[in-house]
Amino acid sequence: MSHRILLLPGDGIGPEVVEAGCHVLDHLATATNFDISYETGLIGGAAIDATGVPMPAQTLEAARRADAVLLGAVGGPQWHGLPGDKRPEAGLLALRAALGVFANLRPIRVRPQAVEQSPIKREIAEGSDILFVRELTGGLYFGDKGTEGDAAYDVCRYSRTEIERVVRLAADAASSRRGRLTLVDKANVMETSRLWRAVTEEIIAQHYKNLDLEILLVDAATMHLLTRPRDFDVIVTENLFGDILTDEASVLTGSIGLIPSASLGATGAGLYEPVHGSAPDIAGQGKANPIGMIESIA
Ligand SMILES: NC(=O)C1=CN([C@@H]2O[C@H](COP(=O)(O)OP(=O)(O)OC[C@H]3O[C@@H](n4cnc5c(N)ncnc54)[C@H](O)[C@@H]3O)[C@@H](O)[C@H]2O)C=CC1
Numbered sequence: 318m319s320h321r322i323l324l325l326p327g328d329g330i331g332p333e334v335v336e337a338g339c340h341v342l343d344h345l346a347t348a349t350n351f352d353i354s355y356e357t358g359l360i361g362g363a364a365i366d367a368t369g370v371p372m373p374a375q376t377l378e379a380a381r382r383a384d385a386v387l388l389g390a391v392g393g394p395q396w397h398g399l400p401g402d403k404r405p406e407a408g409l410l411a412l413r414a415a416l417g418v419f420a421n422l423r424p425i426r427v428r429p430q431a432v433e434q435s436p437i438k439r440e441i442a443e444g445s446d447i448l449f450v451r452e453l454t455g456g457l458y459f460g461d462k463g464t465e466g467d468a469a470y471d472v473c474r475y476s477r478t479e480i481e482r483v484v485r486l487a488a489d490a491a492s493s494r495r496g497r498l499t500l501v502d503k504a505n506v507m508e509t510s511r512l513w514r515a516v517t518e519e520i521i522a523q524h525y526k527n528l529d530l531e532i533l534l535v536d537a538a539t540m541h542l543l544t545r546p547r548d549f550d551v552i553v554t555e556n557l558f559g560d561i562l563t564d565e566a567s568v569l570t571g572s573i574g575l576i577p578s579a580s581l582g583a584t585g586a587g588l589y590e591p592v593h594g595s596a597p598d599i600a601g602q603g604k605a606n607p608i609g610m611i612e613s614i615a
């Protein structure tokens with residue numbers, strides 16, 4: 318049976334890293350007699366230029382048919398003037414929502430052979446191995462948003478169910494790793510964070526007594542990540558905080574280009590993409606690090 322892979326190269330360095338990833342995948346598939354078939358689709362700025370919208374219906378249908386979706390990156394300065402729902406990034410958000418991939422796994426590992434690449438002192442960075450589980454289909458990115466005269470708003474909303482499913486996934490991951498789960502929130506200020514904290518504490522107390530649960534406020538967490546990264550095992554957090562903290566944590570490894578991700582739902586195809594964006598500053602120069610894409614494929 319052929320495994321159907323949908324390639325969505327997107328914009329900027331997206332096509333470069335997808336091409337590099339496919340070289341590796343082709344070699345592996347041939348070497349192991351693993352039968353794959355590719356389909357390529359449009360997303361983001363490339364889709365806007367070709368069809369007028371960042372997520373053509375044809376791409377969504379192909380993603381639903383696929384066994385796995387490999388995405389490069391979307392976005393670039395040429396589309397920055399568009400309204401929010403017409404921008405390249407809206408295409409990626411629509412894809413994540415349509416596939417129901419609520420958990421975005423972002424492993425950050427400082428490899429022994431690359432520790433010298435880290436701008437962080439060796440005695441701090443060496444051996445760091447953190448799995449971020451970022452909630453991917455809720456929160457600020459998906460809440461009601463708009464403008465009212467000179468004002469603008471983005472609503473952050475989370476339901477108990479949305480929190481429960483991603484916390485359970487993170488707790489399962491921690492159980493199979495080093496048994497430590499860290500929740501990052503802003504429960505001293507945000508109502509949604511207080512719900513995250515209550516639900517997480519309840520789930521861990523009831524179902525994961527084996528785990529050591531640590532809770533950090535997000536502002537302090539940004540410091541702990543770069544001063545005691547080895548203390549972390551699995552970190553679970555909401556969509557916005559996870560987006561920001563993983564770019565920060567990538568610094569430990571020396572390059573955001575090294576960081577892969579897998580976005581998983583309860584059923585259906587997974588979405589596999591590097592953590593970085595379209596990097597317009599280096600696009601077309603043959604400089605993009607493809608390891609994040611290759612590890613996403615792995
Ligand atoms: N998943 C996605 O498709 C994402 C898309 N974006 C979009 O990408 C565009 C550019 O965003 P930026 O803020 O510049 O973030 P970015 O992640 O594209 O780039 C940030 C910095 O990291 C470098 N970098 C990124 N990937 C690299 C790689 N593989 N190898 C070596 N260096 C790499 C870039 O050259 C740049 O200096 C924006 O339109 C943004 O919305 C941003 C993040 C994720």
Ligand SMILES: CC(C)CC(=O)C(=O)O
Pocket residue numbers: 406409410560592
């Ligand atoms: C919609 C994306 C541009 C958000 C992002 O930066 C990410 O998922 O890493």
Ligand SMILES: [Mg+2]
Pocket residue numbers: 560561564592
């Ligand atoms: Mg990001």
